[in-house]
Amino acid sequence: MAALVGRSTKQALLRAKPALSNQQATFVTLKSKTSKRVAWFLGSLAVGGGTVVAGALAQPTFASDLVLHPPKFPWSHNGPLQTLDHASIRRGYEVYKQVCAACHSMQYVCYRNLVNVIMTEDEAKAEAEEAMVEDGPNDVGEMFERPGKLSDHFPSPYKNEEQARAANNGAYPPDLSYIVQARHGGEDYIFSLLTGYSDPPAGVKLMDGQHFNAYFPGGAIGMAQALYNEIIEYSDGTPATQSQLAKDVCVFLKWAGEPEHDSRKLYGMRALIILSFLLGVAYYMKRLKWTTVKTRKLAFKPPSYK
Amino acid sequence: MSSLANLSKNLYHAVFRRTSTFVIAVVVLAYPFERAFNVGTERYFRFINKGKFYDDIKGQFGQDAEEE
Numbered sequence: 496m497a498a499l500v501g502r503s504t505k506q507a508l509l510r511a512k513p514a515l516s517n518q519q520a521t522f523v524t525l526k527s528k529t530s531k532r533v534a535w536f537l538g539s540l541a542v543g544g545g546t547v548v549a550g551a552l553a554q555p556t557f558a559s560d561l562v563l564h565p566p567k568f569p570w571s572h573n574g575p576l577q578t579l580d581h582a583s584i585r586r587g588y589e590v591y592k593q594v595c596a597a598c599h600s601m602q603y604v605c606y607r608n609l610v611n612v613i614m615t616e617d618e619a620k621a622e623a624e625e626a627m628v629e630d631g632p633n634d635v636g637e638m639f640e641r642p643g644k645l646s647d648h649f650p651s652p653y654k655n656e657e658q659a660r661a662a663n664n665g666a667y668p669p670d671l672s673y674i675v676q677a678r679h680g681g682e683d684y685i686f687s688l689l690t691g692y693s694d695p696p697a698g699v700k701l702m703d704g705q706h707f708n709a710y711f712p713g714g715a716i717g718m719a720q721a722l723y724n725e726i727i728e729y730s731d732g733t734p735a736t737q738s739q740l741a742k743d744v745c746v747f748l749k750w751a752g753e754p755e756h757d758s759r760k761l762y763g764m765r766a767l768i769i770l771s772f773l774l775g776v777a778y779y780m781k782r783l784k785w786t787t788v789k790t791r792k793l794a795f796k797p798p799s800y801k
Numbered sequence: 802m803s804s805l806a807n808l809s810k811n812l813y814h815a816v817f818r819r820t821s822t823f824v825i826a827v828v829v830l831a832y833p834f835e836r837a838f839n840v841g842t843e844r845y846f847r848f849i850n851k852g853k854f855y856d857d858i859k860g861q862f863g864q865d866a867e868e869e
Contacts, residue, residue, distance in 0.1 A: 571853065578850040582858040612855055614862075730862045757854075761846050768842070 563709045565680045565687035572749070576764055578757040579750050585613035586729050587747025590740050593727045595671065598663065598718075600651035603672035604751050607645040612750070619645060626650045664704035666717025675745075675752040682745040684710065689741040692720040 572579045606623040610616045623643035631638035653659035660667050675681045687710040695707035705715040722740045729735050750756065816826050847854060
């Protein structure tokens with residue numbers, strides 16, 4: 496079967512060359528001239544570049560595009576092989592628990608997720624027991640409260656969205672479980688937002704309960720500035736400046752949204768190593784199988800009429 | 802003939818020449834290769850990210866120190 500396929504492809508490749516009709520003994524060549532290839536390359540580059548420029552110029556400009564984009568920060572987990580800083584995740588959890596959790600839920604994260612990521616199993620159990628969780632129904636059909644277990648999710652500050660809105664002037668504090676994925680700019684945006692509060696510039700009127708933040712689309716945000724220097728005390732003794740608090744909570748939220756972050760990068764590295772080896776093998780196999788085709792020469796031998 | 806060429810020749814005749822021995826070699830070598838590759842890559846990964854893993858920060862926090 497393989498021989499059949501090989502023979503037919505070879506014949507297809509070698510067929511329909513005009514050299515034979517001219518009765519000249521030219522060799523069949525599968526390569527074009529170098530200058531021709533360079534011209535093709537430059538030509539397609541020009542066409543492709545022109546298409547990109549034309550496409551970019553044809554885009555309309557929206558007023559909603561005119562927002563302040565957050566700068567790119569040098570996170571220690573930037574880069575294809577860099578893991579999250581777990582000490583920072585732990586400090587960020589302390590910030591979340593003592594500051595953010597007053598208004599924001601994280602209903603998709605469990606206490607068991609913390610085990611061997613930022614704390615031991617015993618510590619995580621102690622953390623869970625601090626929270627009272629509604630469970631039930633019991634034997635008489637009533638709901639009851641019990642201390643949390645490892646399998647419980649983080650408790651929410653409000654029972655539902657309506658209650659959250661009513662308590663916060665109509666603004667809904669979003670769930671923070673996947674907030675880094677849910678916002679353009681990711682952790683850069685969240686860090687800028689947390690540290691970007693200022694007095695409103697002249698001409699900007701804010702309603703009651705609104706605050707000015709240049710990084711928030713529209714500028715008027717319902718959340719007041721939450722992070723100040725020394726607002727909490729870290730258990731590892733790190734000075735709790737405002738930017739340190741914001742950085743740690745961003746790393747914590749990054750982990751919450753992508754708990755597979757570290758192993759994903761490790762497996763990515765392994766996959767690239769294996770696949771680049773296999774690419775070499777495939778290239779060798781191609782060269783090997785094509786040697787018979789590439790080195791074959793066709794010559795026209797004029798018949799001798801005696 | 803150099804020893805390397807000798808080795809590769811012996812290897813070819815002993816293993817790669819027959820499909821039966823070749824398949825056995827693949828099956829037998831898969832496990833040690835997988836172990837070595839996984840352990841090696843993880844060790845490198847932990848080396849370039851030293852200090853950022855949970856194992857590196859165990860016991861640095863107040864509660865840990867009290868328990869110990």
